[in-house]
Amino acid sequence: MENFIFEYATKVYFGKDAAKEYLAKALSTYGGNVMLAYGGGSIKKNGIYEELIDILKDAGKNVTEFSGIMPNPTYTKVQEGAALAKKEKIDFILAVGGGSVIDCCKIIAAQAMMDEDLWEMEMERHQLPSVQPIPMGAIVTASGTGAEMNGGAVITNEEKKIKTGLFSAPPRFAILDPEYTKSVPPMQVFSGAFDTLSHAMETYFGRSDMDNVSDDVALAIMRNTVVNMRRLLTDINDMQARGNLMWDSAMAENGILKVGRFTDFQVHQIEHQLGAFTDCNHGQGLAVIHPAYYRHIVKDAEEKFTRFAKIVFNVDNAKAGIDALADFIRECGLPTKMGQLKSKVEITSEVLRQVADTCNIIKCNPRELSRDEIYEILMECL
Numbered sequence: 045m046e047n048f049i050f051e052y053a054t055k056v057y058f059g060k061d062a063a064k065e066y067l068a069k070a071l072s073t074y075g076g077n078v079m080l081a082y083g084g085g086s087i088k089k090n091g092i093y094e095e096l097i098d099i100l101k102d103a104g105k106n107v108t109e110f111s112g113i114m115p116n117p118t119y120t121k122v123q124e125g126a127a128l129a130k131k132e133k134i135d136f137i138l139a140v141g142g143g144s145v146i147d148c149c150k151i152i153a154a155q156a157m158m159d160e161d162l163w164e165m166e167m168e169r170h171q172l173p174s175v176q177p178i179p180m181g182a183i184v185t186a187s188g189t190g191a192e193m194n195g196g197a198v199i200t201n202e203e204k205k206i207k208t209g210l211f212s213a214p215p216r217f218a219i220l221d222p223e224y225t226k227s228v229p230p231m232q233v234f235s236g237a238f239d240t241l242s243h244a245m246e247t248y249f250g251r252s253d254m255d256n257v258s259d260d261v262a263l264a265i266m267r268n269t270v271v272n273m274r275r276l277l278t279d280i281n282d283m284q285a286r287g288n289l290m291w292d293s294a295m296a297e298n299g300i301l302k303v304g305r306f307t308d309f310q311v312h313q314i315e316h317q318l319g320a321f322t323d324c325n326h327g328q329g330l331a332v333i334h335p336a337y338y339r340h341i342v343k344d345a346e347e348k349f350t351r352f353a354k355i356v357f358n359v360d361n362a363k364a365g366i367d368a369l370a371d372f373i374r375e376c377g378l379p380t381k382m383g384q385l386k387s388k389v390e391i392t393s394e395v396l397r398q399v400a401d402t403c404n405i406i407k408c409n410p411r412e413l414s415r416d417e418i419y420e421i422l423m424e425c426l
């Protein structure tokens with residue numbers, strides 16, 4: 045185990061009707077001006093919007109709406125939200141959606157409290173904001189990223205063509221009602237769940253010793269995620285499985301698996317840049333890249349891959365474990381090649397070269413990769 049400090053900041057309300065039961069109480073200690081932030085409108089079609097508006101109005105809150113937060117939220121959208129939050133003197137931000145809405149709100153919360161440009165501060169001067177962000181809460185309507193229980197936010201700077209993690213404060217509370225995910229399109233359900241699996245794998249395959257309690261927890265989360273994704277392949281409306289996946293998602297990215305260890309996250313770094321150039325879906329981009337990356341590094345962490353193979357996929361060697369992962373991706377109907385990703389540009393070798401040349405390189409994975417090897421991995425996915 046490496047040394048660590050660990051603290052939980054987010055209170056979780058999990059279960060059916062959690063918003064009806066707990067939202068008003070959770071908001072009672074904050075001021076009256078609430079920003080209700082959401083995405084492209086799914087919450088207006090599935091009834092969540094009405095349910096929340098009623099709760100907020102009954103609680104006497106003055107609601108300002110901020111809508112249209114897109115998947116892979118942009119820095120421009122952050123600035124729009126921050127300007128509105130400043131203008132309306134917002135006391136609390138309620139993010140209702142998946143990872144994109146929650147991430148966008150985390151950065152709005154910090155940017156609204158400062159005059160300096162947050163991107164410049166974090167990415168160019170490598171400083172964290174010293175201000176206390178506007179407090180926020182997250183109501184998860186699509187699970188997978190685990191964004192509801194951490195302070196990181198993945199934002200796309202379209203001008204600079206960089207998609208990367210910025211830091212703010214974690215939500216004060218998160219409401220996780222599996223029923224709220226009922227209307228998520230099946231492809232997004234599997235993309236989100238694969239993102240969860242990826243978080244646990246990326247944490248587990250970091251370069252740390254094998255004698256680590258966090259690894260055992262990560263393997264349990266991976267196995268549970270696979271089991272419950274398979275349950276959804278049989279019945280997409282299996283709410284028990286949705287509930288398990290919702291908590292797997294939070295657990296995989298709330299920091300608990302990372303305690304006392306180094307993490308990998310090289311696939312995430314590559315996928316984020318792929319997203320910056322193509323606007324592809326995050327979980328689907330990960331599904332395409334993971335098996336190719338693991339085939340490159342398996343020799344550098346054979347013992348770990350063997351343990352993963354046995355515990356997660358019930359096969360007996362490292363190579364068979366990666367093959368089982370690739371088969372599982374196919375079984376879930378997730379994309380396996382770049383050409384299957386929904387992209388705003390044609391994904392060519394030139395685009396992949398740019399991705400390889402601009403992604404972050406991780407130093408605590410089983411082996412540090414060169415940009416040429418990342419390009420090679422990406423070309424194997426073309």
Ligand code: NZQ
Nearest residue numbers: 083084085086115116142143144185186191198227228326
């Ligand atoms: O915008 P609306 O209309 O709500 O539609 C959304 C969106 O199109 C839809 N959706 C959400 N809830 C729904 C629903 N549709 C029907 N019914 C519902 N109940 O789902 C679509 C995708 O939503 P999005 O939030 O983009 O998906 P996801 O949760 O996968 O978030 C992806 C973003 O999170 C970042 C990713 O990079 C990406 O930008 N990540 C954030 C992380 C973090 N902060 O810890 C970690 C992750 O590794 C990840 O990078």
Ligand code: ZN
Nearest residue numbers: 189239242312
């Ligand atoms: Zn992810």
